[in-house]
Amino acid sequence: MNLLILLFLVIFFLNLIPAFAPPTWMVFSYLGLRYQIANVAILAVVGASAATLGRLTLAKLSRVIIRQKILSEQTKQNIDAIREGLQGKRKLTFGIFLFYAFSPLPSNYLFLAYGLTTLELRLIAVPFFLGRTVSYSFWGLTSSAVASKLSIGQGNTLSYLTGYFIATQILLLYVVYLFTRVDWRALFNEKKLKLIPRKPIFPGPT
Secondary structure, X not given: OHHHHHHHHXXXXXXXXXXXXXXXXXXXXXXXXHOOOOOHHHHHHHHHHHHHHHHHHHHHHHHHHHHXXXXXXXXXHHHHHHHHHHOOOHHXXXXXXXXXXXXXXXXXXXXXXXXXXXXXXXXXXXXXXXXXXXXXXXXXXXXXXXXXXXXXXXXXXXXXXXXXXXXXXXXXXXXXXXXXXXXXXXXXXXXXXXXXXXXXXXXXXX
């Protein structure tokens, strides 16, 4: 029970970090490599619940802090075009988040961007939870199988902080910035990819 609580807390806080956090699938890879996991399914469900709650909290914080406190009114109206364009397209939203949850791709930036749109958070909870449950089970089982055949040093298990990782995180932060600059109304209505002027993204001094 203590292990499940610790696992929940670790994965929740990792999914709450907006950038430069190790991907949570590495936690399950680490557990599988270092320990004999008796029931991977239970750990996967607990981990997926924590990851979903953490990401939804991150999206909510993105909405409350970045959208309401930082973005200019013009930028908010521009991002609202995404909500208008995606309303009624639940299958598309479901599919995008299910794909991300199955993949090892970082999802923090996707949730940051989603939080800015003010779309309903409950729409993305189910696909993300399902995808994370399956992917965590996969990483736990795969790493356990590898550990039974190979001898892996503990120092190499979680060495994620590499130049590639840092560069990727910086690039994805820039992608979120570009997300706020795309003229979404022009994209949805005119099928043209344009950027809004740089200055209106953040409110000016009062």
